[in-house]
Amino acid sequence: MHMNGPVKISREERLQICHEIASRLHEVYGDRIVAIGVYGSVSRGTDGPFSDIEMLCVLSVSESSESIEFSYEWLAGPWKAEVNVCSAEILLKTASTVEGRWPLTHGPFFSQLSLYDPEGFFPKLIEAAESPTKGDFRRAIHEVLVGEIYEFVGKLRNVSLNGPRTYLPYLAVQFAQYGAMLVGLHNQKLFSTGAMVLPEALEMPNRPDGFDNVARMVMSGELGEPSKIVSACENFWNGLENWANEHDYVIYSKRIPF
Structure with a gap:
């Protein structure tokens, strides 16, 4: 052929x-x-x-x-x-x-x-x-939490209220992908290749609660039920807030920080 x-x-x-x-x-x-x-x-x-x-x-x-x-x-x-x-x-x-x-x-x-x-x-x-410091990794984690994940949460809640729910599978993938980046940054570990990001992240320690569920949902391709996607991503966000507090990663700042 x-x-x-x-x-x-x-x-x-x-x-x-x-x-x-x-x-x-x-x-x-x-x-x-x-x-x-x-x-x-x-x-x-x-x-x-x-x-x-x-x-x-x-x-x-x-x-x-x-x-x-x-x-x-x-x-x-x-x-x-x-x-x-x-x-x-x-x-x-x-x-x-x-x-x-x-x-x-x-x-x-x-x-x-x-x-x-x-x-x-x-x-x-x-x-x-090999030269970056722990401070460099902390800053990168802050950028992902604020610049990516928090925005995804807002989009998730907008879609939940107003649609289109066809956007939810894409959001689930983004939650899983950037969640894996947070896990890798926290452990200062590299992924071997793009195809292995999620399974390798699931093998790393100190994962936020809720990450595993979102990652496995994406890997399985079972993204057809909007309510399950919303619930899984919201649970992951709650887990991330607790994880950030546990490891002293700052998400929130004063009302206007400059």
Whole structure:
């Protein structure tokens, strides 16, 4: 049967493509290249037959040039590739920063498969990624609680009153996804891949009450009963408030904090 889009490619073929891309990067950027690596499932050795290719090209910056941060992303028919081209100082700064999706976004900084690294940049990248303090994680948790989850609660209650209830399954997914980010941030643990966020979060300690129910509901796909979604998400929010108080994470501030 003819299949459009991705086709099965062996790991050996995929690695060969990575080396071909690296060779082309050397042709384009020459002596400016600090390091080239592969990240994602390919670097971890968990790539499947239809996995895409994700690579990083690190560049130096001279006094006459500006910092660079962009991506090449393309389809070659049977496979897809993305190459992030980034100045070394930008990458180090990003690696040392904690934001709300840190448990999912920062894995690549720890798991580069090096194709070219004559000056030992990737160990420096790991060192930068290990540098955030507990305070950095606390701030990220606050941002998720206030900037994401609290807004979802408001939307949940609006939909409960006025509809459309077709929006509820999407909200349940958001509650589960960002709840998992909170669990990962609290434990300072990374998720291995996007597909494993919920099951891996369920294995971590110190989960807020109500999270497990929402996560399992989403994983099962049983999102057809609006009343169950509303009840599960409201219970999770109550659990989050108690969890935040227990761990001294601030949700509420004075009426106007500035």
